[in-house]
Amino acid sequence: MKLQHKLYAGLSAILLILLTISGLILSQEHQKRVYSRQLMELYRPAELAMEGLNSSAARLSADVILSLSPAMRRQVEPLQPAIEQFNRHLDTLSVLITGTSLSGLPLHRLRDDADRQAEYAVALVSQYQSLRRDRMRLEDNVHLLMDRLRDSDASETLAVQAFENSLAQLTLFVSTSFYNRTDPDRSQLEQAEQQLADRMDQLRSRWPLLAEQPEVRHLTGEIRYLYRRITEHADFFYLKRSQYHLAFQDVQQQLGQIQSDISKTSQQAIQQLEAMSRNSRMIEYVLVPLAILITALLGWQTAWRIRAPLAELLKGIQCARTGDFSFRLETDSRDEVALLSHHFNEMLDDLDQATVSHSYLQQILDALQHAVIVTDDDFNIRFFNATAFSYFQTRAGVGKPIAGFRTSEGAMLLSEAERVLLCQQSVLSGLEKKICLPDGEKVVVALAAAELKVNQERHWVISLHDITLMKEAEKSLQLYARLFETSNDAIVISDKQNVIEQVNPAFSRITGYEEHEAIGKNPGMLSSGRQDKAFYRVMWAELMTKGRWQGEIWNRKKSGEAYAEWLSIVAIYDQSGLIERFIGVFSDITQRKEAEQLIYHQANYDALTELPNRRLFWDRLEHALTQARASSGKVALMYLDLDGFKPVNDTFGHEAGDLLLQHVSEKLRALVQPSDTVARLGGDEFALILPAYSIRKLEQLADKLIDAVSSPVSLLDKQIRIGVSVGISCYPDIATDREQLVQQADVAMYYVKGKNKNSYIFYNQQMKQDTWEKIRLEQELREAIDRGQLEVIFQPLYDASTEVIVSAEALLRWRHPVKGVLMPDMFIPLAEENGMIHDLGEWVLREVCTLARTYLEDKGYVRVAVNISAQQLTQPDFVSRLESILHETGFPACHLELEIKEKLIVNDLTGTAKILQQLSRSGISIAIDDFGLSYTSLNSLSHYSVKELKLDRRFIKAVAAESEDSHMVKAMADMAHQMGMKVVAEGVEDDKSLQLLKQLGCDLIQGFVYQDAVSIHELSRLLQVQARNTQPATNPDME
CATH class of the missing domain: 3.30.450.20 (PAS domain)
Incomplete structure (x- = not known):
């Protein structure tokens, strides 16, 4: 029997047995796959979806809890991911169970409950965030009100502390109630609000000014409003919280039921699959061993006949597959296997030769x-x-x-x-x-x-x-070469010994050294000497350790000119990690440095005086205070304001004002130490920062400052004298911080300026009260004209020989609604200080002219005198304004007399002369008030058409006391008469003084001895009575 027939018979029997057993096994496996697919594609994904639903629900609950936590500042948006994740898992579950045994699950009800829970969650968190913002605003307003109360000057500290405790209890109760799980106790809230209202009423009754301040009134109203808003919205918050908890319980109940149904159905499928597995195992345990036994018997019989030749052939094939072509088969038999073995051996010989050649060629080409x-x-x-x-x-x-x-x-x-x-x-x-x-x-x-x-x-x-x-290397080399040649920054390449190998054109342009002059040299040839050796040691240490260094350095050009450069140095390493060369890149930043210095100087120094300006003043003051705090030291601050600077600036022009400011600046700089700071804050205000002071040294310095500034100075061929008011505050003896230090020095300075000027004073608490009083009086003065509180009255002047009224002086009175009648010396200096004197003086002139025109025209005019301030007189348009008033009111200029202080003529002889000459040409008379104090030359007054000299009251009192000053009054009267001037004695109060003044030559008498100041109606009546009692005569003043 041929080999192939034997093989066919044995294989056929084995194949039949295997097909029978495979059919049974495949049938069981098909059913297992069906149930397994259901388990993997339906039940398991459904369980995963349920796990996702439970996880999303738990995440939503956790996000809500976190959002309601006092420590979190969460918004509504963080809830959306959990809600969207829940809906995605629910959609996945819906798709899975469609058309399956799980399609009856109540997913629609679960979706409705979940949407309701999400809606309540978003509303709950939003309401809580709104309540939390209101509570935070309430706490902030309460803290602001507490701070305001602590800063107030309320004297009863215990009452203020009680009010603060009430505010603290209220905000604590409101801020903690929303974190509890129970509703707030409204009775306690109402009791807290009532206690707050009682404290506010107590505040209004005890400190009405503090309670009515806009900031306090606003804060108390805001606190009440926020409290009511919180309590009104709290019920809605707790309602949403209850709705959310109910919805959350419904969702959890639905999830538990659905998960139970899925688990139950999945468990049934698993049980069926396990039953099939048991049947399959029974088949495998019985039939498979039997098939193996039969197959083994048949295979043994067949293999016994063909095993040996086929094994040899198989071995040869395996050797050929591994590339071993030296194996050869035996060919002793005459069957098919022997013939196959012979051809197989020949093939191995050919393959052996071809493989060797191909392997050589492939290895060469692949390499x-x-x-x-x-x-x-x-x-x-x-x-x-x-x-x-x-x-x-x-x-x-x-x-x-x-x-x-x-x-x-x-x-x-x-x-x-x-x-x-x-x-x-x-x-x-x-x-x-x-x-x-x-x-x-x-x-x-x-x-x-x-x-x-x-x-x-x-x-x-x-x-x-x-x-x-x-x-790329070619392109980079071209780019680097172009960059090297065209760069605006200088580039220097040196070897590891720092010897220059190459420089670019920018190097020559900046330093002045040509390329051939630099190559082979050390870059140190550019050193300017401004950096010491320590600087270079640090630079080289950083360069050698970090491989790079950059910074600002000063070098010197070939011409010897020093320049600033920004230098960057990089070390280049070879493959072994050793430094091979250095590359330095630098640019000339001299112009930028100069521009920065100019900008800094312009931003921090006054352009006129070269003193630190307000900005630099604040920086240096903060620096001085910082050092003082660190070393427990002291800092004194002086605020200076020049007295009389504005008249100088207005009279002599801005050029003279600028020169005067420069002169004062030099004086101040010369009096302080280098560690002190003199700053110009603006206008004619200066400040001195003095670290490490003593009270005695401050007093000595203040005296020196006043003496230096008030000494006469010659500017533009004019002799000018000014004064200075100095306010002083000290840290930490008086002030506790920067703002308080500046405020106190400013208050002290204005206090001096309002009192006696050209002096100094240390800040004290009374100044603060006086300052507030001054500010309040200034505001009331601005409103006095509109409210009709100002009144002009007239004091008659009598002829000393005939004792008839020949003129009257207009006097201003302020009928204050609280303080009563205020004399001019209580508000005129304030008006001169804040610039109101111009408007006020113009109103007085118009009022005097109107009253005189109305009430005196038919009685026969008498000359009316009006006091004019120095600031008002030196206005450029004063004369034109006065002429306009006379034209509007119809009052004759010849009946108007202006009284000016003698010291005004002394301080500005030339400027005043021009104005007085213009007034004289207009027909207006001039009288010199308070004459005799400034030693004015009578000869100079004769050029200004001065008609009257009013002696200072000091001389009048001297006459009453029969002192030697009586001779001076006699001499002044005689000289005045020789120059055609009349002498007026004001403030005459008794007959004795009256008789003596008449004997000394006084022409006109003003004072209580004849008549006190009266209204325009009373003056009109007096003139009418005088006209009836005397015969018509020519008024000697009208001649």
């Missing part, structure tokens, strides 16, 4: 870094090495056309024209192509091709060489 591709004459691929495969991969296949190889631009790797040229010349080189590798990297390759003859057939060998790095 090349070039891609090698061999094509036939039609350019279809016949061979490619490993590099070519890495370039093109799936497109590099034997038999595929090379036209499938493309460049990165999409063109053929070898175009039609290039293939035609190759066929004509048999060789092609010098081509550069861009290709895209499978990983996306783009490279540049050099392409070359040549003809190859194989068995008289023409083939083509194409090689590709990656030249990407070489091209």
Whole structure:
């Protein structure tokens, strides 16, 4: 029997047995797969979806709890991810159970309950955040009100503390009630609010001014409003919280029921699958061993006959597969196996020779870094090495056309024209192509091709060489060379010994050294000497440890000019990690430094005086206070304001004012130490910062300042004298911080300015009260004209010989609604200080002219005198304004007399002369008030058309006391009469003084001895009575 017949019989029997057993096993496996698929595709995903639903529900609950925590500042948006995740899991579960045994699950009800829970959660968190913001606003307003109460000057500290405790209890109760799980106790809230209301009423009754302050009134109203808002919205918050908890319980109940149903159905499927598995195991335990036994018997019988030759053949095949072609089969028998063995041995001999040659060639080509591709004459691929495969991969296949190889631009790797040229010349080189590798990297390759003859057939060998790095290196070298040549920054390359190897043109342009002058030299040749050796030691230490250094440095050019440069140095390392050379890059920043210094100076120094301005003053004051706090030291602050600067500036012009400010600045700088600061804050205000002071030194310095500033100074050929008011505050003896220190010094300065000027004073608490009183009086004065509180009255002047009224002096009174009648000396200086004197003086002039025109025209005019302030008189348009008033009221200029202080003429002889001459030309008379104090030359007054001299009251009192000053009154009267002037004695109170003054030559008498100041109605009546009692006569003052 032939070998193949034996083999066929044995295999057929074995196959029949295996088919029978396989049929039974496949039937069982089919049923198992059905139930397994149901378990894996339905029940398990459904359980995972349920786990996702439970996790999402738990996450939503946790987010709600976190959002309601006092420590969290969460918004509504963080709830959305949990809600969206829950809905996604619910949609997944709905899709899974559609058309299955689980389709009856109540998912629609679960979706409705979940949507309701999400809606309540969002509303609950939003309401809580709103309540929390209101509570925070309430706490902030309560703290602001507490701070305001602590800063107040309320004297009863215990009452204020009780009020603060009430506020604290209220905000604590309101701020903690929303974190509890129970509703708030409204009775306690109402009791707290009532207690707060009682405290507010107590505050209004005890300190009405403090309670009515806008800030306090606003804060108390805001606290009440926020409290009511919180209590009104609290019920809605707790309702939403209850609704949310009910919805949460419903969702949890639905999830538990659905999960129970899914678990129950899944468990049933698992039980059925386990039953089938048990049946399959029974089949395998009985039939499979039986089949194995039968198959083994048949196989043993067949193998006994053919096992040995086939085993040898199999061994030979295995050796050939591993590349071992030295194995040979025995060929003793004459059957098919022996014939097969003979041919198999011959094949092994041929393969052995071919494999060796092919292996050598393949290894050589794969080792090349070039891609090698061999094509036939039609350019279809016949061979490619490993590099070519890495370039093109799936497109590099034997038999595929090379036209499938493309460049990165999409063109053929070898175009039609290039293939035609190759066929004509048999060789092609010098081509550069861009290709895209499978990983996306783009490279540049050099392409070359040549003809190859194989068995008289023409083939083509194409090689590709990656030249990407070489091209990039060429491009970088070109770029670096251009950058090196065109850079505006100087570049220096030196070796590891710091000897210059190369410099760029910018180096020569900045330093002045040509390239040949720098090469071979050390960069130290540029050193300016401004940096010491320690600087360079630190620089080189950082450069050697970190490999780089940069910073600002001063060097010197070839011309010797020093310049600032910004220098960066980098160390270049070789492959072994040792420094090979250094590269330095620097730019000239001299102009930038100069510009920065100029900008800094302009921003921090006064352009006129070169003193620190207000900005630098604040910086230095803060620096001085910081040092004082650190060392438990002291700082004194002086605020200076020049007295009389504005009249100088208005009279002599801004040039004189600027020169005067510069003069004062130099005086101040000369009196302080280098560690002190003198600053100009603006206008005529200065400040001195004095660290480490003593009270005695401050007093001495203040005296020196006043003496230096008030000493006469000659400017523009004019002798000018001013004063200075100095306010002083000290840290920490008086002030506790920067703002308080400045405020107190400012208050003290204005206090001095309002009292006696040209002096100094240390701040005290009474000044604060006086300042507030002054501010309040200033505001009331601004409103006095509109409210009709100002009144002009008139005091008659009597002829000393005839004792009849010949003129009257207009006097201003302020009928204050609280303080009563205020004399001019209580508010005129205030008006002069704040600039109101111009409007006030113009109102007085218009009022006097109107009253005199109305009430005196038909009685016969008498001369009316009006006191004029120095600021009012030196206004550029004073004369024109006065003429306009006379024209509007119709009052004759010849009946108007202006009284000016003698010291005004002394201080500004030239400027006042021009104004008085203009007034004289207009027909207005001039009288000199308080004459005799400033030693004015009577001869100079004769040029100003002065009609009257009013002696200072000091001389009148001296006459009453019969002192030697009586002779001076006699002398002044005689000289005045010689120059055509009349002498007025004001403030005469008794007959004795009256008789003496008449004997001394006084022409006009004013005072209580004849008549006190009266209203315009009473003056009109007096003139009417006088007219009836006397015969008509010529008024000597009208001649």
